[in-house]
Amino acid sequence: MSNSVKVINRSNNPLPVYETELSAGMDLRAFIPENVSIKPLQRILIPTGLFIELEKGYEAQIRPRSGLALKHGITVLNSPGTIDADYRGEVKILLINLSDAEFLVSNGDRIAQMIVSKHEQITWEDAKILTETARGAGGYGHTGV
Ligand SMILES: O=c1ccn([C@H]2C[C@H](O)[C@@H](COP(=O)(O)OP(=O)(O)OP(=O)(O)O)O2)c(=O)[nH]1
Numbered sequence: 502m503s504n505s506v507k508v509i510n511r512s513n514n515p516l517p518v519y520e521t522e523l524s525a526g527m528d529l530r531a532f533i534p535e536n537v538s539i540k541p542l543q544r545i546l547i548p549t550g551l552f553i554e555l556e557k558g559y560e561a562q563i564r565p566r567s568g569l570a571l572k573h574g575i576t577v578l579n580s581p582g583t584i585d586a587d588y589r590g591e592v593k594i595l596l597i598n599l600s601d602a603e604f605l606v607s608n609g610d611r612i613a614q615m616i617v618s619k620h621e622q623i624t625w626e627d628a629k630i631l632t633e634t635a636r637g638a639g640g641y642g643h644t645g646v
Pocket residue numbers: 563579582583584585586588591592593594595
């Protein structure tokens with residue numbers, strides 16, 4: 502695809518931008534009529550006012566911002582959230598407050614970031630056995646610390 506993505510911005514905030522030259526993600530802003538308080542352990546779905554149309558083979562991921570996570574315990578509950586290429590609804594952000602203090606979100610606050618990535622769709626090849634490997638079924642730290 503060309504790198505352009507169709508977007509409708511129904512918010513009163515600017516379109517997301519890459520904050521630095523080589524940023525992978527664009528910060529997404531809350532589009533809310535009034536301030537929202539997120540209490541400890543509360544989860545809340547926050548609108549962005551953005552509607553996007555990704556081309557086939559692309560997805561957008563909604564990821565936390567590390568600064569909000571470190572300073573305020575605010576993260577994306579379903580991280581990374583997935584925006585499918587056939588989704589035509591509003592992009593929303595599911596935040597959770599993992600701190601012990603209330604957190605206030607105002608309209609225009611940059612609360613998460615969006616990364617657009619290519620992805621594959623697979624087909625299943627029904628099999629009786631899988632190729633052997635040194636790892637086998639080992640996982641969950643089986644190689645030690
Ligand atoms: O953080 C998110 C995650 C999803 N969505 C939108 C876009 C996505 O394409 C759609 C469905 O998301 P997902 O597939 O994660 O939801 P589901 O719980 O599997 O529901 P569905 O049965 O509608 O697919 O919801 C968002 O706006 N924000």
